[in-house]
Amino acid sequence: MEKVMYALLLPLVVVSGLVFANREIKNEASKKTTPKPLxxxxxxxxxxxxxxxxxGINFKKWEASPAGKKVYAAEAKIRKHIRASTNMEAVVTALSLPPGARLGFGVMVRLNGDDYILGYGPGKSSEWQQLHRLKVNDQIIIRSHAVSHAPKYLYPIVWLNYVERDRKIIYKRVPRQGGC
Structure with a gap:
């Protein structure tokens, strides 16, 4: 009877020790990975x-140039819509990005008289399949969560949350799960 008891107790002790040791390792790793904010x-x-x-010097020169000022002015026109995540009416003007673009897939649109790049990211995702079916002069309604710029591009870059065409949703961004 004692041998059976020891045979059952020994694996229990070993497994408990491994679980406890693993927990300590994970706690130490999480403490090391969180950098202190500046x-x-x-x-x-x-x-x-x-x-x-x-x-940095080139970026400052670009900001002061007419091209940089034009990009910032176009961003300012839609900033209210971006912050409130409200609908914006756009017309597709081109199905390809400017030469040398590294944004992944996107199209050019006109909003409020200014041209913008609609950036989707890598073009191979199945959720963007409907976006690949857009045509020039299509009227769409978009919502965005961010607008950015780069000296390389002559247009602001609008990152999409939502696209609607003919009152049908053709793209809706799925929020990240389990993150901040």
Missing amino acids: SAVERKAAREKWEATPA
């Missing part, structure tokens, strides 16, 4: 350091 002074110093690099 203070305002550190952020400002890092930004000034970057602005002194050739890339």
Whole structure:
């Protein structure tokens, strides 16, 4: 009877030890991976350091150029819609991105008299299949969560949440699960 008891108790002790040891390793790893956020002074110093690099100098020149000012003005026109995530009426003007674009798949649209790049990301996703069926001069309604810019592009980049054509939803972004 004692041998059976020891035979059942020994694996229980070994498994419990492994589970406890694994838990400690995970806790140590999570403590190491969370970086401390930078203070305002550190952020400002890092930004000034970057602005002194050739890339930072070129970016500042682009911001002051007519092309940079045009991009910022176009962003300002739709910023209210972006923040509120409201509908914007757009017309598809081109089915391809400007030459040299590295945004993945996207189309060019006209909103409020200005041209924008609608960026979707990598073009192989099945959820964007309906977006590949858009045609030039299609009238669509879009909602976006962000607008960005880069000196490489002459147009602001609008990242999509929602696209509707002929009162039918053809794309709706699925929020991330399990993240912040």
